[in-house]
Amino acid sequence: MRKNVIAGNWKMNKTLSEAEDFIEATKTKIPSSDKAEAIVCAPALYLTELVKRTEGTDLKIAAQTMHYEENGAFTGEISPAALKSVGVEYAVIGHSERREYYNETDETVNKKTHAAFKYGITPIVCIGETLEEREADKTNEVVGGQVEKALEGLSADQVSNLILAYEPVWAIGTGKTATAQQANEVCAFIRNVVKEKVSAEAAEGVRIQYGGSVKPANVDELLSESDIDGALVGGASLEADSFLALVEAGSK
Numbered sequence: 186m187r188k189n190v191i192a193g194n195w196k197m198n199k200t201l202s203e204a205e206d207f208i209e210a211t212k213t214k215i216p217s218s219d220k221a222e223a224i225v226c227a228p229a230l231y232l233t234e235l236v237k238r239t240e241g242t243d244l245k246i247a248a249q250t251m252h253y254e255e256n257g258a259f260t261g262e263i264s265p266a267a268l269k270s271v272g273v274e275y276a277v278i279g280h281s282e283r284r285e286y287y288n289e290t291d292e293t294v295n296k297k298t299h300a301a302f303k304y305g306i307t308p309i310v311c312i313g314e315t316l317e318e319r320e321a322d323k324t325n326e327v328v329g330g331q332v333e334k335a336l337e338g339l340s341a342d343q344v345s346n347l348i349l350a351y352e353p354v355w356a357i358g359t360g361k362t363a364t365a366q367q368a369n370e371v372c373a374f375i376r377n378v379v380k381e382k383v384s385a386e387a388a389e390g391v392r393i394q395y396g397g398s399v400k401p402a403n404v405d406e407l408l409s410e411s412d413i414d415g416a417l418v419g420g421a422s423l424e425a426d427s428f429l430a431l432v433e434a435g436s437k
């Protein structure tokens with residue numbers, strides 16, 4: 186059985202003391218469950234401190250992005266080797282905001298996914314269509330293409346171990362959630378692409394999260410769907426109580 190992944194993506198929110206308060210309020214309250222993994226995707230500046238504070242707990246810390254090179258002249262960037270050196274175990278790759286504002290492409294997403302595996306970091310690879318694409322009936326074409334390119338050259342074993350996050354761009358931060366059925370349809374489609382392009386075992390193993398206006402009030406319905414294996418949550422992950430309610434839902 187696949188383990189749910191409940192990940193809070195803080196984006197560009199919280200000061201250091203707010204981040205520390207959140208971690209202290211949640212880290213010992215994560216249910217130790219074989220049904221869910223709980224992750225906070227924090228601003229890079231706080232990763233070292235938050236990894237230290239969560240050592241030995243069931244709360245894991247992720248980076249929100251990373252570079253694909255090990256080192257070099259890339260001012261302002263953070264390498265997978267640097268993330269690994271401070272104990273970061275997961276990295277979000279190709280979030281739609283990075284694709285929109287920072288020139289992230291399917292090609293860089295693929296390079297970063299390879300680099301993450303090289304450094305023992307589990308990639309959380311984001312994909313999703315815009316409203317325009319959905320309205321033009323291009324959801325499967327767009328999402329299928331993104332998945333195919335993101336996974337190019339990876340071994341079946343690597344694909345089994347990565348996390349995909351299906352985040353329709355029109356549902357992010359808008360309060361518009363895809364219905365559980367709409368979300369599941371695309372997640373099932375994605376799993377089928379993995380089956381066809383990689384292997385049946387990889388499709389069985391890969392976790393597919395849904396993201397886009399997930400909150401405690403709608404998470405149960407989303408997680409009850411057969412092909413949704415967790416949630417990548419922005420706004421509703423910023424408050425400790427709300428994050429804990431989401432993790433609780435994933436652990437049932």
Ligand SMILES: O=C(CO)COP(=O)(O)O
Nearest residue numbers: 194357358397398419420
């Ligand atoms: O982009 C998201 C998570 O990565 C979703 O954000 P919201 O939950 O705020 O819609």
